[in-house]
Amino acid sequence: MTIGIGDRIPDATLHVMGEKGPQAVTTGELFAGKKVVLFALPGAFTPTCSAAHLPGYVVKADDILGKGVDSIVCLSVNDAFVMDAWGKAQNAEKITMVADGSAEFTRAVGLDLDLTARGMGVRSDRYAMIVDDGVVKLLNREAPRQFEVSDADTILAALG
Numbered sequence: 001m002t003i004g005i006g007d008r009i010p011d012a013t014l015h016v017m018g019e020k021g022p023q024a025v026t027t028g029e030l031f032a033g034k035k036v037v038l039f040a041l042p043g044a045f046t047p048t049c050s051a052a053h054l055p056g057y058v059v060k061a062d063d064i065l066g067k068g069v070d071s072i073v074c075l076s077v078n079d080a081f082v083m084d085a086w087g088k089a090q091n092a093e094k095i096t097m098v099a100d101g102s103a104e105f106t107r108a109v110g111l112d113l114d115l116t117a118r119g120m121g122v123r124s125d126r127y128a129m130i131v132d133d134g135v136v137k138l139l140n141r142e143a144p145r146q147f148e149v150s151d152a153d154t155i156l157a158a159l160g
Contacts, residue, residue: 002110002141009134012105014075014098017084025098027105031134034070037155039128040106042113043120044078044086048147053126054090056152061094064152067159069130071096077103077112077123100124111141128155 003009009031015022030036039057041049057064057072064072073096076083080099087097103122106112111125126142128150138158140149148154 003136003139005136005139007136009131009136010105010108012100012108014100014105015080016096016098017080022080022099028134030071030073030096030098031131033133034131035068035133036071036073036131037064037069037128037159038073038075038131039150039152039155040075040111040124041126041150042076042115042123044076044082045089048126049076050086050090052147053151054086054092054095057095058090058092060152060156063156064159065094067156069159073098075100075105075124077101077106077121126150130155130158 009027012027013024016025041053043049054074061072075098077100079101083097083099100106103112106124111127113123113125115123128140129136130138142150
């Protein structure tokens with residue numbers, strides 16, 4: 001079942017890069033009591049993700065945060081080392097780069113994408129959501145091979 005508007009973000013453990021290496025972070029820590037823009041994508045360093053999706057949020061981060069958003073989270077089914085390196089390569093200092101290495105969260109929200117036939121395994125669908133205190137307020141899921149509704153400009157407009 002795919003998560004929808006009004007649903008609560010499920011409990012899951014994700015990872016971020018800490019001072020001493022990867023560290024666990026729960027969805028409760030990321031979302032409880034906060035307004036969060038979460039965008040997810042199939043993979044770090046992949047064409048659309050690196051050329052448009054993450055860079056759009058890097059450019060618009062101040063505008064998004066200025067709309068009362070507490071944090072911007074970029075999630076992918078990669079490990080914390082890859083997400084950290086990609087964030088640094090993209091100058092994503094204002095974005096929390098989150099690794100869902102085992103696709104625990106991605107599967108729990110029903111937004112997984114099986115790219116096994118293309119040699120990429122299970123990945124995340126491309127989407128963006130606005131989450132308020134752990135509850136989904138907006139979910140913009142892309143159609144296959146599209147990039148039209150999860151971009152930073154669309155989410156910024158949705159924030160008012």
